[in-house]
Amino acid sequence: MMEKLMITVALTGAEVSLADNPNLPVTPEEIARAAYECYQAGASIVHLHVRTPDGAPTQDSAVFKEAIGRIQEKCDIVIQVSTGGAVGMSVDERLQPVYLRPEMATLSTGSVNFGDEVFLNPPTYIEHFARVMQEYRVKPEIEVFEVGMINNALRLLKKGLLKEPLHFDFVMGVPGGIPATMKNLLHLTESIPPGSTWTVAGMGRAQLFVATAAILLGGHARVGFEDNIYYEKGVPAESNAQLVERVAHIARIHSRGISTAPEARRILGLDGYRAKM
Numbered sequence: 001m002m003e004k005l006m007i008t009v010a011l012t013g014a015e016v017s018l019a020d021n022p023n024l025p026v027t028p029e030e031i032a033r034a035a036y037e038c039y040q041a042g043a044s045i046v047h048l049h050v051r052t053p054d055g056a057p058t059q060d061s062a063v064f065k066e067a068i069g070r071i072q073e074k075c076d077i078v079i080q081v082s083t084g085g086a087v088g089m090s091v092d093e094r095l096q097p098v099y100l101r102p103e104m105a106t107l108s109t110g111s112v113n114f115g116d117e118v119f120l121n122p123p124t125y126i127e128h129f130a131r132v133m134q135e136y137r138v139k140p141e142i143e144v145f146e147v148g149m150i151n152n153a154l155r156l157l158k159k160g161l162l163k164e165p166l167h168f169d170f171v172m173g174v175p176g177g178i179p180a181t182m183k184n185l186l187h188l189t190e191s192i193p194p195g196s197t198w199t200v201a202g203m204g205r206a207q208l209f210v211a212t213a214a215i216l217l218g219g220h221a222r223v224g225f226e227d228n229i230y231y232e233k234g235v236p237a238e239s240n241a242q243l244v245e246r247v248a249h250i251a252r253i254h255s256r257g258i259s260t261a262p263e264a265r266r267i268l269g270l271d272g273y274r275a276k277m
């Protein structure tokens with residue numbers, strides 16, 4: 001039997017701007033409001049990036065703290081901070097929100113071409129991130145942009161830097177990463193250890209296709225402006241919640257239940273991770 005569907009919403013990201021979609025949540029207050037709308041629409045996890053007042057990506061823990069505090073005033077959605085930040089940020093910069101002890105953080109287990117740039121994650125970085133997450137009792141979501149990154153995660157597991165059950169996010173369709181095809185998705189799902197959980201994030205128009213595939217395959221789905229700003233071709237999404245609602249609707253059509261935040265904590269084994277900010 002399939003677990004209920006966990007919907008993660010990636011609200012803001014580091015690359016999208018207000019010029020791309022004027023409905024992008026940028027300030028901590030806007031981010032908290034958007035997170036709450038998505039929670040009401042069925043999201044149980046929020047993947048969090050924050051911005052400076054002028055809209056630039058930042059990993060400043062004070063800004064994360066404000067955004068997380070405001071979200072937690074409104075709802076109990078699982079908080080997952082980004083340690084990817086933006087391309088070119090230093091390791092120390094990227095790690096800042098982990099010191100706040102959120103329940104989850106992302107852990108990219110390899111480098112990948114990222115458009116015209118390189119998202120750099122050599123072995124020394126990965127091990128350091130994993131060690132800090134272990135020390136601060138933050139559950140990693142392993143970000144897989146290429147299939148070899150699964151193997152890199154298994155190497156961390158062997159070294160004792162990760163603990164099973166592992167939770168993966170397959171990031172598909174980044175220019176430079178694995179293309180978002182059904183064949184590739186099946187290959188990824190068959191390449192992770194039994195007992196692992198997985199979610200999938202498709203870039204652009206692939207968001208809807210891979211989310212639907214996840215609903216049918218027993219995986220979980222990530223949607224939101226970080227990965228896709230359109231509702232349909234040429235039509236900008238009105239809100240992150242609109243994208244969450246659509247995936248929740250598709251899940252209901254297929255009789256796949258939607259997990260609440262406490263149910264997501266159970267599925268992910270997060271008990272004991274939660275810290276109020």
Ligand code: KMH
Nearest residue numbers: 014082083084085087106
């Ligand atoms: N912004 C990308 C360079 C993550 O959040 O961990 C990396 C990223 C992944 O967004």
Ligand code: ZN
Nearest residue numbers: 013082084226
């Ligand atoms: Zn991200």
